[in-house]
Amino acid sequence: MKILVAIKRVVDHNVKIRVKSDGSGVDNSNAKMSMNPFDEIALEEAIRLKEAGKADEVVAVTVGGLAAQDVLRTALAMGADRAILIKADTIPEPLSVAKLLAAIARSETPDLMLFGKQAIDDDCNQTGQMTSALLGWSQATFVSHIVLDGDRARATREVDGGLQVIEVTLPSIMTVDLRLNEPRYASLPNIMKAKKKPLEEMNSADLGIDIAPRLRVIATEEPSGRKSGITLSGMSELIDKLKVEAGVL
Amino acid sequence: MAILLFADHDNDVLFDQTARAMTAALQIGGEIDVLIVGKNAQGAAQAASHLTGVRKVLLAEGDALEHRLAEASAALLVSLAPHYATLVAPATTSGKNIFPRVAAFLDVMQVSEIVEVVAPDTFKRPIYAGNAIQTVQVTDAKIIVTVRTANFTPTAQDGHAPVESIAISDTPPLSTFVENRFASSDRPELSSARLVISGGRALGSEENFRRLILPVADKLGAAVGASRAAVDAGYAPNDWQVGQTGKIVAPDLYLACGISGAIQHLAGMKDSKVIVAINKDADAPIFQVADYGVVGDIFDMLPELESKL
Ligand SMILES: Cc1cc2nc3c(=O)[nH]c(=O)nc-3n(C[C@H](O)[C@H](O)[C@H](O)COP(=O)(O)OP(=O)(O)OC[C@H]3O[C@@H](n4cnc5c(N)ncnc54)[C@H](O)[C@@H]3O)c2cc1C
Numbered sequence: 001m002k003i004l005v006a007i008k009r010v011v012d013h014n015v016k017i018r019v020k021s022d023g024s025g026v027d028n029s030n031a032k033m034s035m036n037p038f039d040e041i042a043l044e045e046a047i048r049l050k051e052a053g054k055a056d057e058v059v060a061v062t063v064g065g066l067a068a069q070d071v072l073r074t075a076l077a078m079g080a081d082r083a084i085l086i087k088a089d090t091i092p093e094p095l096s097v098a099k100l101l102a103a104i105a106r107s108e109t110p111d112l113m114l115f116g117k118q119a120i121d122d123d124c125n126q127t128g129q130m131t132s133a134l135l136g137w138s139q140a141t142f143v144s145h146i147v148l149d150g151d152r153a154r155a156t157r158e159v160d161g162g163l164q165v166i167e168v169t170l171p172s173i174m175t176v177d178l179r180l181n182e183p184r185y186a187s188l189p190n191i192m193k194a195k196k197k198p199l200e201e202m203n204s205a206d207l208g209i210d211i212a213p214r215l216r217v218i219a220t221e222e223p224s225g226r227k228s229g230i231t232l233s234g235m236s237e238l239i240d241k242l243k244v245e246a247g248v249l
Numbered sequence: 250m251a252i253l254l255f256a257d258h259d260n261d262v263l264f265d266q267t268a269r270a271m272t273a274a275l276q277i278g279g280e281i282d283v284l285i286v287g288k289n290a291q292g293a294a295q296a297a298s299h300l301t302g303v304r305k306v307l308l309a310e311g312d313a314l315e316h317r318l319a320e321a322s323a324a325l326l327v328s329l330a331p332h333y334a335t336l337v338a339p340a341t342t343s344g345k346n347i348f349p350r351v352a353a354f355l356d357v358m359q360v361s362e363i364v365e366v367v368a369p370d371t372f373k374r375p376i377y378a379g380n381a382i383q384t385v386q387v388t389d390a391k392i393i394v395t396v397r398t399a400n401f402t403p404t405a406q407d408g409h410a411p412v413e414s415i416a417i418s419d420t421p422p423l424s425t426f427v428e429n430r431f432a433s434s435d436r437p438e439l440s441s442a443r444l445v446i447s448g449g450r451a452l453g454s455e456e457n458f459r460r461l462i463l464p465v466a467d468k469l470g471a472a473v474g475a476s477r478a479a480v481d482a483g484y485a486p487n488d489w490q491v492g493q494t495g496k497i498v499a500p501d502l503y504l505a506c507g508i509s510g511a512i513q514h515l516a517g518m519k520d521s522k523v524i525v526a527i528n529k530d531a532d533a534p535i536f537q538v539a540d541y542g543v544v545g546d547i548f549d550m551l552p553e554l555e556s557k558l
Contacts (some may be wrong), residue, residue, distance in 0.1 A: 016512065019381045026381050029531070037495075094349070095358045098436040108305055118494065122376050124361045125345050131355035138423035139319050141346045144487070154427065158340040160440070160486045160496070161259075166318065171558065172424075178494060179481060214358035218371065218384040226519060229540035231531075235553045238525065246523045248444070248502040249469070 001055040001148070002111035003046040005080065006101055006128070007062045009071045012122040023219045038116025040078075042176045044183040045146060046114055047079035054148050055112075057081050061104055063097045070200065076194035077186030083197070088204040088211060094122075096211035098130035102206045105135055107119040110171065112153070117142050117175040127149055128175035138168035144179045186191040206216070250334035251280040252303070252323055252334075255348070258285065258293035261313070266339035266442040268403035270396040272298050274337045275404060276366040277392075279311035280304045282331065283410075286322050288315035294412045297304045303410040311417045316426040317343050325417060330355055330391065330413065333533060335369070340395035340497075341440075348395050357389040362497075364400040370418035377492040378516035398440065399499035439489065441471030445500045447518075451507025451547055458484040461551040462506065468558040474498065474518075476508045491505060492517035507547045510535025527551070 010031040011017055020027050035043075049055040060075035061084040062068045072083035086100050105113060115128035132139035140155035144163070147154040157164045158177045166176075188196070204211055232238050242249045252274050254266040267283070280556035282296040282305045289366050295307045307329070313321040317473050326347070327431055330336065336351065340362045342347035351360040364382070365373035371386040372394060438443065446469065448462040458479065466473045475485035477492060493516035503521035508514060510526070510533055518524070519538050536542045543550060 001325055009375070013513070017377045017380050026377065093358050095353060095356075098353055109399035118506065120378065120493065123378065123493065126349035126352070126359055126361060127512050129346065132319075132348040133353035135322065139346075139350065140424065141319070142342060157342075159429075159489060162314070162431040162486060164429050166424050167427055168424040172252075177487075178477065180488065214387070215360065216386040216388055219385055220376075220381050220383050222383050223519075225377055225481070226524075226538045228537045229524075229542065231536075231542045231544060231553055234543060234545065235550055238541060238543055238554070242502065242523070242525070246540070248523050249507050 001058065001107065001112065001187070002057045002059065002110040003049060004108055004113045005039070005043045005046045005058065005075070006115045007060050007071055007075055007118045008036045008045065008116070009033050009062065009064050009068045010036045013037055013120055017065050019220055019222045022088045023028050023129060023221055025220045033070070034072055035065070036116050036119045038176060040183040041178065041180050042114035042116050043075055043078055043080065043183050045176060048181065049148065050079070059084065059108060061086065061101065063100050063204065064157070065089065067106050070103060072091065072199055073187060075195050076197040076199070077191040078184060082198045085199065085201045085230055086204050086207070087201060091214050092204070092211040093215060094126040095130055095214065096209065097127050098134055099209045099213070100178055100207055101131045102134040103209060104122055105131070112170060115173065115175045117177050128173050132173035135173070138172040139174070140168050140172065141168055141175045142177045143174045144177050146180070216218065251332065252277060252335045252337055253281045253329060253333040254281055255336065255338040255344065256283050256285050256293065256469060257339050257343050258287065259292040260287045261292040263293045263296035264341065264399040265403055265438065266341050267297065268300055268396035268406070268556040269401040270337055270339035271302065271404040272401040273366055273396040275302050275362065277332070277335055277337070277369050282307055282324070283307065285318050286314045286325060288312060298410045299406040299407045299408050304409050305410050306412040308412055308414045309417050310414070311419070311552065313422050313514070314417065317347070318422070318424050318426060319346050320348050320423045321420070322347045323354065324420065326351045327354045335392040335394070338395050339398045344395045346487070348393060352393045355391055355393070355394050356392045360385060360387060360394045362397040362542055363394050364397050378445050378512050379519065380512065395413060398495055399497045436466060437472045438469065439472040439474055440496050440498060442498070442500050444469050444471035444502045445474050445498055446471045446504040446506065447474035447476065447477040448479055448485065448506050450510030451481065452479060455484045461547060464555045465551055465558070468555055469543050476514050505535050506551060508535055509533050511539065
């Protein structure tokens with residue numbers, strides 16, 4: 001069993017981003033970058049499946065600039081066996097990323113491909129589902145529990161009403177949710193060892209896939225802010241305000 | 250050209266999010282058909298036929314469609330797509346699961362979670378947990394959008410569109426349904442409730458969450474939400490999580506109890522009409538978005554609130 005894990009390098013979740021004043025985008029030139037938190041969970045799951053003897057190989061793959069090597073090194077330090085960087089000048093839209101990843105999946109032929117359910121920068125929540133469509137594979141999104149069983153897998157999904165359990169045939173694509181596991185930190189010896197693990201690079205252009213954007217970004221603006229209100233003395237005053245001033249009770 | 254609205258429902262009941270996504274579809278403009286995918290879904294289909302502005306309701310029923318699993322639902326949508334310029338779905342877990350699959354089959358880049366229709370091909374959507382709003386224009390031949398329903402009011406229900414059953418083709422399923430673990434509740438549904446009370450890590454245990462939050466919810470007739478920390482710790486079920494990666498809510502009143510106000514949490518509730526925060530830390534970031542703040546201990550405040558309501 002081989003598991004391919006898709007990883008995106010994003011602005012760290014603790015960074016408060018700044019919108020450029022001319023509306024041309026988000027300024028993250030000096031922001032701390034890290035592995036998308038959901039992708040960390042996906043990778044952790046793959047490594048645990050390998051440690052449990054259910055998988056033999058874990059391959060991490062990302063689409064991005066040369067700088068994205070750092071998240072792949074992190075992936076290798078956490079326990080991935082090898083890594084693939086598909087180089088692109090700017091990070092393409094999810095549809096293009098899905099096409100590139102599908103091309104890698106066709107040559108790597110994994111049994112399972114794991115994704116984070118969404119990237120915390122563009123919040124699109126698309127790439128896993130799109131890759132699954134392009135490959136014609138089964139899909140399980142928002143997964144919080146995985147049980148592998150021969151050529152099938154059972155996935156528990158976090159859905160609006162609660163939890164849904166489905167069974168998928170392999171090969172399959174799963175996108176993972178927060179409560180699947182808690183990712184490990186890479187230890188110093190493993191960070192050192194990761195430097196020797198294979199990291200293959202290729203150009204997105206060599207895969208023969210058109211990655212031109214389909215959406216035209218017209219503007220990027222600050223959300224309309226909320227101003228902080230007033231401090232109240234206690235519950236009686238609160239009830240009074242909600243009834244009389246706000247009229248919501 | 251026409252719009253196809255993919256409805257979310259549970260076969261019996263049409264979810265309120267569908268009526269909200271319908272409002273977005275009306276703003277895009279054009280003839281609107283609603284697709285009900287399910288099994289024994291007459292109830293949902295009838296409800297959809299009453300949504301104001303619907304041309305007709307398409308009802309696709311079959312065993313493989315009962316739970317709207319992604320592969321079968323997407324295949325059906327793809328087969329209907331040639332008749333429509335625009336496909337719309339509410340950004341519920343169903344819409345988010347199925348629509349990107351449809352978009353990829355059609356070689357279209359989806360616009361996720363629109364919060365405003367600027368023009369029929371141009372939309373606003375939040376990025377970075379709502380810390381920036383992007384305006385994007387679609388250049389593909391087809392338009393595929395999911396709608397952040399908290400930003401649209403439900404459309405009126407005085408229509409009577411015809412319901413038309415459509416044939417489905419049977420393909421061997423790639424995935425099968427095993428079970429839903431849904432807790433039934435008499436409380437209003439979180440995503441569309443008028444009042445929401447949420448609890449955070451401060452509750453300390455599931456027992457405290459139930460003892461302190463639920464009685465206030467019941468007095469108010471409010472839905473119950475939670476922070477990620479509360480859900481991760483097992484104080485509240487996963488479908489109560491509010492935030493960037495949980496549910497997005499915009500009720501008339503959002504009451505945050507023992508929640509610090511991390512950006513990921515604010516992303517899910519900062520469009521609420523009135524926000525109240527109760528927190529013992531006067532510097533908690535939640536107070537920066539709260540209309541009314543009370544600095545105090547929830548273990549004292551919530552029982553008092555309950556008794557005074
Ligand atoms: C990828 C990612 C996605 C995330 N998605 C979400 C999401 O969708 N939703 C979400 O909520 N979070 C999300 N988070 C987590 C988020 O960053 C915060 O960690 C989380 O919201 C904190 O929850 P909390 O406010 O309950 O806990 P804390 O931050 O620990 O805050 C507890 C608060 O309770 C107060 N308090 C303690 N005791 C009392 C008392 N007795 N009386 C009154 N007040 C008290 C404290 O002063 C504090 O302000 C996400 C994080 C990541 C990295």
